[in-house]
Amino acid sequence: MTTPNDLLLQVLAGKETPRPPVWLMRQAGRILPEYRAVRSRLSGFKELVETPELACEVTIQPVDLLGVDAAILFSDILVIPEAMGLPYQLIEKVGPRFEETISCKADLDRLHPVEPEEHLRYVMDAMRMTRAELDGRVPLIGFAGAPWTIFCYMVEGGGSKEWSKARRMLRSEPVLAEELLDRITEATILYLNAQVAAGAQVLQLFDSWAGALSAELFERYSMPRLKRICEEVKGAPLIVFAKGASWQLDRLAQLPCAALGIDWHTPISEARKRAPRHVLQGNLDPSVLYGTEAEVRAATQRMLSDFGRGGHVANLGHGVYPDINPDRVRDFIDEVKRSGH
């Protein structure tokens, strides 16, 4: 039996460790041939998300094949709107598509509260199975989308560059918008607490579209709900990753969460200045992994040195791209691991 690796838990608890733990957003799925082999046998991405045995298998692949210090459950942030009553499809090369969206009070009234063990049983089963299967080798991370990010999809019905329909609702129908955001927030709290009960040891909240909000909208619509989630979710340290929102890091630093994710646009020194008491996670530009081994190692060294010792979870500043060579990912991981010697 291998020694349990709890580096991530230690760092998130504020302890000193010989080196930062390392994992990658989107490490499960996308880049590994072993993942593609599983995926190619299936009708689509959602079948994988909804089949606990398979979600468990691809969640553990990067632990075995890449040597990361944590597993993150293979799933999708859009399971929450679906559980609330808005089903979606993932269309190859296009992205998610919701047939129905929320544009008025009547739409809102068709949504229902989420019972995780009922509506999201497949996630809970996958979590239990993966936790058992990991057997303590590395911590297991659960996750959810932040309310604003989920709101974006529920209002727009799919991806968008500007999310102007979603922002239009904030400006023109603030009462409706607040109610939808509150419902998502409540569902997310139940969902994350259920993930902890099912075995998640760390949680990450993805606010992927935080960058679409001005400081004013972020403050009014997003901050109170992020804070509520931080306060109501218990039993596992929480990492809040608000992509594109680094100008709001001063505000994010007021959140009672264990760590803040930093995107790859944010200068590390600025992040440390704006959020001095939080563990920070990130932030290598994923495109560095398109370079040579030497370039990957040098860039990783620079990143480690910019973050300095302690209070750092090494990661990319965004999800890994599908066409990245897994060997370059291994070089990144290896370079972080070598920093402990």
Added chain:
Amino acid sequence: MTTPNDLLLQVLAGKETPRPPVWLMRQAGRILPEYRAVRSRLSGFKELVETPELACEVTIQPVDLLGVDAAILFSDILVIPEAMGLPYQLIEKVGPRFEETISCKADLDRLHPVEPEEHLRYVMDAMRMTRAELDGRVPLIGFAGAPWTIFCYMVEGGGSKEWSKARRMLRSEPVLAEELLDRITEATILYLNAQVAAGAQVLQLFDSWAGALSAELFERYSMPRLKRICEEVKGAPLIVFAKGASWQLDRLAQLPCAALGIDWHTPISEARKRAPRHVLQGNLDPSVLYGTEAEVRAATQRMLSDFGRGGHVANLGHGVYPDINPDRVRDFIDEVKRSGH
């Protein structure tokens, strides 16, 4: 005859004015019913771009109908890759699509230098016609895409959220990437100088995807070419708008241009601190215009007061959205104009 309004030229020349000039990115096209009337008679957006009489007509519409302090020629940044040898189509609700893209040296060798009066004659004719038609009422703005932004489209073949293919080329084929960027830069210099010869009195360089670059990539690939354009384009003040790149404002502030555009994510106080000697342009969140008249006026007041007196061109922090009520745009413009009293 109305008194000529040269507020924009005065502010860009560093002079004091009773109030900031105001115009909107995407003011020509999109929101005006009078624009849609012209557009609906045509086969597509490109017919409008390529027909000087019509481009002239929709360029002047917002001067008459909204009361802006400048006209910006109705055109498209993608005319440059087309003039270099990569034709594109604009597909309704999807965006631009290039049939061929650049992925190797052979692709690059199929491109040719741009002769503006030959390959982009329709732009030059539209510029001359519009300048004559405006008859000095307000200054006429010309524009082009920045090299990195044009590079993105030429490599990806269409829009993208991450521009990871374009960034992959920077990382994995730096020599090829630099050559393509240099060719775009040379074409852009010729194009902008030709626009000045044809009547443009102000120029704006749109680096719409600057935000996809890390500080390191921005410094290596983008800065030297922005600088070269600033140095080689003569006869009209230049506004550089690098969207999503506010962490690079310290660097952009080294450019010898008249003004820097500020996106709506950037706190105005930070922009003033990082670029203290430049005129700044921006930066109202376009989604404010979805609100009520009172909200639009209050937000405009806050923006004006944050920029302070002088050295400011009032604008949105991004292009106006197609479904914005023109009356709210008028409220924004009116509020800026009232600030002079």
